[in-house]
Amino acid sequence: MSALTARVRSRSDLRSERVAALLGIALGVTFATCFATGLYSHLLQDPPSWFTPPARPAGLYRITQGVHVATGIASIPLLLAKLWSVFPKLFAWPPFTSVTHAIERISLVPLVGGALFQLFSGLANVNLWYPWPFNFRTAHYWVAWITIGALVVHIGAKWATTRAALTRRNAGMRARTEPTNRARVLDRRGFLVTVFGASALLTVFMVGQTVRPLSRLALLAPRRPDVGPQGFPVNRTAAAARVLTSARDPGYRLVVEGNVRRALRLALDELDGLPQRETTLPISCVDGWSASLRWKGIPVHVLLDMAGAGDEATVTVHSLQRRRSYRTSELDVAQARDPDTLLALRVGGERLHIDHGYPLRLIGPNRPGVLQTKWVTRLVVH
Ligand SMILES: Nc1nc2c(c(=O)[nH]1)N[C@H]1C(S)=C(S)[C@@H](COP(=O)(O)O)O[C@H]1N2
Numbered sequence: 001m002s003a004l005t006a007r008v009r010s011r012s013d014l015r016s017e018r019v020a021a022l023l024g025i026a027l028g029v030t031f032a033t034c035f036a037t038g039l040y041s042h043l044l045q046d047p048p049s050w051f052t053p054p055a056r057p058a059g060l061y062r063i064t065q066g067v068h069v070a071t072g073i074a075s076i077p078l079l080l081a082k083l084w085s086v087f088p089k090l091f092a093w094p095p096f097t098s099v100t101h102a103i104e105r106i107s108l109v110p111l112v113g114g115a116l117f118q119l120f121s122g123l124a125n126v127n128l129w130y131p132w133p134f135n136f137r138t139a140h141y142w143v144a145w146i147t148i149g150a151l152v153v154h155i156g157a158k159w160a161t162t163r164a165a166l167t168r169r170n171a172g173m174r175a176r177t178e179p180t181n182r183a184r185v186l187d188r189r190g191f192l193v194t195v196f197g198a199s200a201l202l203t204v205f206m207v208g209q210t211v212r213p214l215s216r217l218a219l220l221a222p223r224r225p226d227v228g229p230q231g232f233p234v235n236r237t238a239a240a241a242r243v244l245t246s247a248r249d250p251g252y253r254l255v256v257e258g259n260v261r262r263a264l265r266l267a268l269d270e271l272d273g274l275p276q277r278e279t280t281l282p283i284s285c286v287d288g289w290s291a292s293l294r295w296k297g298i299p300v301h302v303l304l305d306m307a308g309a310g311d312e313a314t315v316t317v318h319s320l321q322r323r324r325s326y327r328t329s330e331l332d333v334a335q336a337r338d339p340d341t342l343l344a345l346r347v348g349g350e351r352l353h354i355d356h357g358y359p360l361r362l363i364g365p366n367r368p369g370v371l372q373t374k375w376v377t378r379l380v381v382h
């Protein structure tokens, strides 16, 4: 056998059903975890009427979103290897041999397309890169359902093959005494070790953005959790939000209005004079980075009581920012009354940096970063 045919042979051995089955199982686990944590993130950002986001543990979202990004990253090498291992089968002829076979093969289109789209768009989002005209979250959310639906069909269709490929293991072991077979088994093992190793390494180099002890290894993370003004990152700067002038304007006021007995208009020095509370809460960005900080500010319920809002009040928080997303966020009844939901004036003992929301920002327990509105100027009570 020439060296070339030997190589080709050993490659086709790597494309065994067993390799494809093991990669498939790993992908099933990472995709299911990614889907569950993604749904949770979606629910927190847009709670439907039947869902009240839990406020404790205050750092729960930090973990679920860290896991979401980590399992997404871990899936990239797994998916590429899986596609490679089944590649020739994608072009098998005749395309269908039966109705079930047809369904199974057709479901590969949303499965492969959806999986590639999810991993690509997620990775781009972590890098704050939006090379598309549609809304990231809407697309990422709906394609997740399509992908998971196709995955369920795929698992159903492949259940028997996968079991067979994995239980054939004993037969494989016996055959290993034969030298060429042993070489093949070792090749496959080396391939899987490489793929799982690449997946683990990528994950480690990324999760340092939220797992503090690994922060020095966060080589692939676009944001280090300890780098930025006052020692933590910024997603949108005051310049990008075009609030440099309005945030520094001496005419700045916090207005509390809407369904209240007396509306409030408070200047910065008046805000400084109100009862304050200190609390440690993380900023947990949907992009997977997080940073835990010591905040000091006015609990929102103090302002609601001053304004004479009802016990069942909900609040819309408005920023000075005029354009683009994250200018407002909502507080449900529990969040508005939570003692740790603050309009923060200070972080780590210092006046807030303008990029962190000076003069006033919202910070509350177990809220995604996108809901921790910066440059707050108005609370509308409902
Ligand atoms: N007004 C306003 N608030 C905002 C944002 C924004 O773009 N505009 N970005 C949000 C996002 S996505 C995150 S993760 C946090 C980041 O806060 P930081 O920049 O202080 O770290 O602020 C949130 N608050």
Ligand SMILES: [Mo]
Pocket: 235, 284, 285, 286, 287, 369, 370
């Ligand atoms: Mo964020």
